[in-house]
Amino acid sequence: MTTIAWTERDRACWEQELAPWLPARVFDAHVHLFQRASFPPGFEFAPRACYRKFGGQFDFGQCRDIVQAMLPGIDFGMLCFGTPHLETNREEAARYCGEIADGKRFFGMVMVSPEDPAAAVERRVRDYGLVGYKPYRNFVTGKDAEAVTIPDMLPAAQMAVADRLGLAVTLHIPRAERLADPANRRELVELCQSYPNAKIIVAHIGRAYYLSNVVGYLDALAALPNAYLDLAMVNHEGVLEYTFRHFPAERILFGSDAPIAWLRGKSVEINNQYAYLMGEDYAIGTSIHDHDHSVEFTFFYYEMLRGIRLAAERANLSRAQIEGIFADNAYRLLGQVRAGLGKQP
Numbered sequence: 001m002t003t004i005a006w007t008e009r010d011r012a013c014w015e016q017e018l019a020p021w022l023p024a025r026v027f028d029a030h031v032h033l034f035q036r037a038s039f040p041p042g043f044e045f046a047p048r049a050c051y052r053k054f055g056g057q058f059d060f061g062q063c064r065d066i067v068q069a070m071l072p073g074i075d076f077g078m079l080c081f082g083t084p085h086l087e088t089n090r091e092e093a094a095r096y097c098g099e100i101a102d103g104k105r106f107f108g109m110v111m112v113s114p115e116d117p118a119a120a121v122e123r124r125v126r127d128y129g130l131v132g133y134k135p136y137r138n139f140v141t142g143k144d145a146e147a148v149t150i151p152d153m154l155p156a157a158q159m160a161v162a163d164r165l166g167l168a169v170t171l172h173i174p175r176a177e178r179l180a181d182p183a184n185r186r187e188l189v190e191l192c193q194s195y196p197n198a199k200i201i202v203a204h205i206g207r208a209y210y211l212s213n214v215v216g217y218l219d220a221l222a223a224l225p226n227a228y229l230d231l232a233m234v235n236h237e238g239v240l241e242y243t244f245r246h247f248p249a250e251r252i253l254f255g256s257d258a259p260i261a262w263l264r265g266k267s268v269e270i271n272n273q274y275a276y277l278m279g280e281d282y283a284i285g286t287s288i289h290d291h292d293h294s295v296e297f298t299f300f301y302y303e304m305l306r307g308i309r310l311a312a313e314r315a316n317l318s319r320a321q322i323e324g325i326f327a328d329n330a331y332r333l334l335g336q337v338r339a340g341l342g343k344q345p
């Protein structure tokens, strides 16, 4: 059983700040769920990789145990995919997500590399009952990581399948400037317009973890009916408020990036950049570690919920809009995808 003990501060945060406000239904649209079996025998994550905290995997049982302990009483659903490591066996990862997906409360995606033939990707989606794709920059090989473009990650043949089947695609956009990069924004618009029947979920609000990365950059996407945002790992109330004010609430999906989100830490803006302030000694990117234990951290997950609450209050979101972000929008979207797939020959 995987549990994380609540500290007194965690308990106070949940009981006083979150539980009285959080909707009763939470759908997490960004969960990395995988077993060791999706990696080659003997594979180990890097010494400070966050997955080590969970024994080198994060399976359905571990996820359920943590959710029950940390979100007590919540009616939980999720969209899951494996972890986009180059050593992942994408067939096995897709099979595992399919095993969990029931098409009602749990949905899964197939991780795609541009090298995967479109027919193989379609077969995985159909055989395992999945709802779409999760591409990732490091699946694009033979090119400098910073030179990777969105079409590199999602070749036309794969996108033609996604368009024909009406699939969802959760996209972690490339390039150092993220949403501020005009080429990224142009390619996102082209993707949505070229494949209007696909649903493009831009993960982490386009990785905009600091304000100058989002202000002024959502308008083109907001105008596209098949563009969605997930909020994974964003706890910045300014970024969230801007997003709530400038993007249709019915196309915003709560997501966490679990299990990373179950680490103790907080993402902070620093001088038009951001860093993860880490309360635990794991390396998750741009991180600053509190080696002296100067403060008592809670989970990224709770910091996200706090940020969303504050931003929703500032942006005057209605209760229905908040419930939409936390569950209804995702259930509607993924239910549509499943229904569309059911009608396909």
Ligand SMILES: [Zn+2]
Pocket (backbone or CB within 6 Å): 030, 032, 232, 257
């Ligand atoms: Zn993720």
